Amino acid sequence: MPRPLTDPVVRLNRSSPIPLTTQLASELRTAMSTGVLRPTERLPSSRSLAAGLSVSRTVVTDAYQQLYAEGWLEGRHGSGTFVAEHEPLSERPREASGPGHRPSPERLHTRPSRVQVRDEGMIDLRPGAPWVHDHDRAALRRAWRHAAEHFPDEEPDPHGLPRLRELLAEHLRRARGIRIGPENVLVTRGTGNGLDLVAALLGPGIRAGVEEPGYARARTILFARGAQVVPCPVDHDGLRVENLPEDLDLVYTTPAHQYPLGGRLPVPRRERLLAWAARTGALIVEDDYDAEFRYDVAPLPALYGLDPDLVVLLGTLSKTLDPDLGIGWIVAEPELVHRLSLLRAELTDRTSGPVQAATARLLERGDLDRHLRRMRREYARRRALIVEHLGLRLAGDTAGLHVLLCLPKNAVDAVVRAAKAEGVLVEDTSRTSQGAPRVHGLVIGYGSVSYTELRRACEVLSRIVDHHAG
Numbered sequence: 001m002p003r004p005l006t007d008p009v010v011r012l013n014r015s016s017p018i019p020l021t022t023q024l025a026s027e028l029r030t031a032m033s034t035g036v037l038r039p040t041e042r043l044p045s046s047r048s049l050a051a052g053l054s055v056s057r058t059v060v061t062d063a064y065q066q067l068y069a070e071g072w073l074e075g076r077h078g079s080g081t082f083v084a085e086h087e088p089l090s091e092r093p094r095e096a097s098g099p100g101h102r103p104s105p106e107r108l109h110t111r112p113s114r115v116q117v118r119d120e121g122m123i124d125l126r127p128g129a130p131w132v133h134d135h136d137r138a139a140l141r142r143a144w145r146h147a148a149e150h151f152p153d154e155e156p157d158p159h160g161l162p163r164l165r166e167l168l169a170e171h172l173r174r175a176r177g178i179r180i181g182p183e184n185v186l187v188t189r190g191t192g193n194g195l196d197l198v199a200a201l202l203g204p205g206i207r208a209g210v211e212e213p214g215y216a217r218a219r220t221i222l223f224a225r226g227a228q229v230v231p232c233p234v235d236h237d238g239l240r241v242e243n244l245p246e247d248l249d250l251v252y253t254t255p256a257h258q259y260p261l262g263g264r265l266p267v268p269r270r271e272r273l274l275a276w277a278a279r280t281g282a283l284i285v286e287d288d289y290d291a292e293f294r295y296d297v298a299p300l301p302a303l304y305g306l307d308p309d310l311v312v313l314l315g316t317l318s319k320t321l322d323p324d325l326g327i328g329w330i331v332a333e334p335e336l337v338h339r340l341s342l343l344r345a346e347l348t349d350r351t352s353g354p355v356q357a358a359t360a361r362l363l364e365r366g367d368l369d370r371h372l373r374r375m376r377r378e379y380a381r382r383r384a385l386i387v388e389h390l391g392l393r394l395a396g397d398t399a400g401l402h403v404l405l406c407l408p409k410n411a412v413d414a415v416v417r418a419a420k421a422e423g424v425l426v427e428d429t430s431r432t433s434q435g436a437p438r439v440h441g442l443v444i445g446y447g448s449v450s451y452t453e454l455r456r457a458c459e460v461l462s463r464i465v466d467h468h469a470g
């Protein structure tokens with residue numbers, strides 16, 4: 001028999017403006033993350049929980065549905081709803097510290113951010129970095145021992161380590177629904193490196209379309225390789241395909257999760273994009289940077305799978321594991337993979353052999369999948385916190401490690417300044433546009449801060465936003 005989940009496990013505040021469903025989901029999340037509800041424990045049926053809490057059954061089914069989507073709950077056919085298996089994260093309450101107790105990684109505050117060294121004492125919500133403090137240390141040690149045994153290697157293959165290419169192909173077949181083999185994979189140091197190689201292969205003087213607003217680094221890389229960068233407008237669903245110029249050589253796009261607006265390119269637009277590329281001869285560069293983190297529905301298979309002749313897919317472990325690892329991939333037709341590898345050898349551009357060997361081990365042993373499952377749950381929990389505090393103004397909150405907080409144009413600077421004065425660093429959207437900004441607000445990254453830091457930051461931000469833009 002499942003135990004009844006009434007006070008003190010679940011407390012609902014009927015006079016709060018926060019909807020009962022949100023409160024219930026939040027209470028259950030806390031009970032699961034603190035171990036009050038244990039993995040594999042059965043939850044009451046929606047009918048009996050609704051009766052116990054004197055709420056409508058929809059409140060309970062909606063809260064359950066949310067927690068299913070976040071990975072906290074799992075159903076077993078015909079037998080009910082259960083708490084999914086999960087390992088505690090470092091921030092969850094620990095047993096009392098003993099002599100051999102390691103300090104919480106959170107207190108080892110030496111991590112550099114991707115852009116600048118982190119400012120001690122500031123809560124850094126600038127986007128781009130994932131949470132790197134809950135790696136399975138034993139798995140990492142195993143992987144590095146394995147890498148050390150295989151080092152030094154003979155002449156490195158510019159396509160990448162053969163075993164890693166195989167494992168990545170298998171991972172992408174499963175995770176991204178594309179039918180590929182190792183011959184389709186070139187191991188890179190990340191999506192930036194992949195885009196740079198593609199741009200170098202096409203040569204200077206090309207006309208390269210980039211989503212507007214979009215990922216500033218993609219523009220920078222293309223520009224540095226001598227491309228003429230052409231802004232291509234997006235809307236809340238992603239690239240506005242019908243507006244694409246006919247004379248582009250390449251278009252860079254983020255169909256799984258448009259950066260920064262968060263749209264997922266709908267299937268009819270995907271088809272029109274491919275038709276456009278077939279007609280104009282342009283190459284589609286698909287940046288698949290955070291497709292593994294989707295919280296509402298399963299991600300659509302990668303665009304690459306629809307027509308491998310027209311698309312080059314760029315992927316990365318920067319979001320799923322650690323940007324410092326420097327591992328990513330290009331997926332393309334074998335002939336193009338080979339041309340890219342030859343160019344790469346000429347440019348003396350390579351991915352570290354030991355890092356590839358260690359990554360192969362992590363994939364081989366299922367460590368990457370386990371980490372992904374844990375982090376998906378953790379990011380969903382943080383995302384829910386942001387939605388709870390800043391919900392009404394958010395866009396792009398169904399995937400990835402960032403959300404867009406929309407603000408009136410004239411309030412943005414004041415909000416950024418006031419947040420900084422209260423110890424919260426945020427980035428506005430100005431860098432995402434090449435021309436006049438099309439969106440106004442903040443790109444809030446919730447990957448690299450702890451849950452507690454995020455809670456504090458959300459409180460500060462919601463107060464400041466109410467004051468400046470309420």
Ligand SMILES: Cc1ncc(COP(=O)(O)O)c(C=O)c1O
Pocket residue numbers: 127128129189190191192193215254259287289315316317318319323328
């Ligand atoms: C749109 C986009 N693409 C790619 C990346 C990752 O790039 P890389 O793999 O070069 O670290 C990021 C990271 O912030 C991103 O926001």
